[in-house]
Amino acid sequence: MKWFSRRLIEKGIVALTVLLLAGCAARQEFVPPEPDEQKYAPPELNYALPEATNGSLYRHQYNLTLFQDRRAYRVGDVLTILLVEETQSSKKADTKFGKSSNVDFGAANIGGTTINDTAVGISGNRAFDGSAASSQGNKLEGAITVTVHEVMPNGVLKVSGEKWIRLNQGDEFIRVTGIIRVDDVDRYNQVFSHRIGDARITYSGRGALADSNSAGWLTQFFTSPWMPF
Structure with missing residues (x-):
């Protein structure tokens, strides 16, 4: 157990070092x-220098x-x-979209007898609402x-x-x-x-x-x- 924890710590240190180096390499330093x-x-x-000419303006x-x-x-x-x-x-963006669906399956009828327990309904709903704004001067x-x-x-x-x-x-x-x-x-x-x-x-x-x-x-x-x- 101690050996496993030690290996885990070593891998964590290596991963953290890689992330730090990547973060430093992602930005170009101003020289x-x-x-x-x-x-x-x-x-x-x-x-x-031009030669001086006597008697000329x-x-x-x-x-x-x-x-x-x-x-x-x-x-x-x-x-x-x-x-x-x-x-x-300046820039502004607003994005909205959504989707909803419903599927219903009625009760099965076997030999003229309706089996209510077989009725199935499926519904789904998705929605997204995002906005962003930026300005610079x-x-x-x-x-x-x-x-x-x-x-x-x-x-x-x-x-x-x-x-x-x-x-x-x-x-x-x-x-x-x-x-x-x-x-x-x-x-x-x-x-x-x-x-x-x-x-x-x-x-x-x-x-x-x-x-x-x-x-x-x-x-x-x-x-x-x-x-x-």
Whole structure:
């Protein structure tokens, strides 16, 4: 009896360990990023200083037009993105169905005699009533200046950039990447975030404040889909 109880405890420990590992593997941990990633860093440009020309008002290899504004349109130019993001979503579902059935068998009649004890009745009833509702909202406002990394053949600009803010209890950062039409950039060299195509906007942080808002591994297990209850 003691040997059986010991084996049962060992199997229980193994099963619990497997469940805990599965719960940890079901969630991908957030890895705090590092600043100055190559994807968001300004592009490296090889600038060649033009030779000074004596007796001239203009310099060689310096573009100057009378009817062109100062909006970003070349690799290395910077522009400001106004972050105006707000999303609202809600979903509601109600499901109801039911089914009832009755089957009656009358009393048997044998030789003109009715046998009442043979009367049989079968009835069944099923019902289901379920409802669910969820809602979510997000809002992000601010501004970030990004750099033009590539000019596509059709004139669309591929931009990316990041902004890090060092606080007392950690860091906060904003990262933006996407493509922008030059026509959407206003005269102040600004563009709204909802005008960015294929946008990737990240706002997060790292440090003591960010760690305090993340659940521990045991809490993640009890809230994971692997929890059988």
